[in-house]
Amino acid sequence: MKKVIAIFVAVIFVFAMASFSFATEEKKAAPAPASAPAPAEKPKVKQVTGNVKAVDMKAMTITVTKMMKDKAEDTVVTVSDKTKIMMGEAKKALADVKAGDKVTAKYTESEGKNMAKSVAIHEPEKKAEPAKPAEPTKPAEKK
Numbered sequence: 001m002k003k004v005i006a007i008f009v010a011v012i013f014v015f016a017m018a019s020f021s022f023a024t025e026e027k028k029a030a031p032a033p034a035s036a037p038a039p040a041e042k043p044k045v046k047q048v049t050g051n052v053k054a055v056d057m058k059a060m061t062i063t064v065t066k067m068m069k070d071k072a073e074d075t076v077v078t079v080s081d082k083t084k085i086m087m088g089e090a091k092k093a094l095a096d097v098k099a100g101d102k103v104t105a106k107y108t109e110s111e112g113k114n115m116a117k118s119v120a121i122h123e124p125e126k127k128a129e130p131a132k133p134a135e136p137t138k139p140a141e142k143k
Contacts, residue, residue: 043108043109043110044108044109045106045107045108045117046106046107046108046109046114047104047105047106047107048064048066048075048077048104048105048107049064049066049102049103049104049105050064050065050066050067050075050102050103051064051065051100051101051102051103052064052065052097052098052099052100052101052102052103053065053074053099054099055094055097055098055099057094057095059078060078060079060080060094061076061077061078061079062076062077062079062094062097062103062105062116062119063075063076064076064077064103064105075105075114076114077105077107077114077115077116077119078113078114078115078116079094079116079119080115080116082117083116083117083118083119084117084118084119085097085118085119085121086118086119086120086121087120087121087122087123088123092121096121097119097121101121101122101124102121102122102124103119103120103121103122104119104120104122105118105119105120106118106119
């Protein structure tokens with residue numbers, strides 16, 4: 001009986017030591033304390049599609065008006081040298097953007113400004129010519 005109790009105590013001791021070693025490994029693998037600086041998150045890219053309300057060449061900005069539930073919402077995006085301005089496959093400049101153009105601007109918020117990554121100028125829609133009324137057909141003649 002003493003041998004059974006001794007073996008039982010030995011097994012419990014082994015399990016206790018194993019759980020203690022696992023606990024110390026988890027502490028070592030714990031994340032760094034909160035005082036360490038977190039890696040900078042990538043700014044989220046946002047998009048706005050609408051008509052150009054204004055272009056400011058001095059401030060290098062484009063004001064895009066988007067209709068939201070019967071209400072116009074303006075978004076001002078700042079253009080830089082790194083901004084890609086395109087119309088179809090052709091590369092354009094800020095001077096090519098005019099009030100009234102339909103554009104899609106992709107931008108990120110940085111230092112309180114909406115910095116444009118790209119601006120796509122949409123081709124103006126061609127208005128279809130009104131259809132000519134069909135000529136009335138004559139009834140078939142009887143012979």
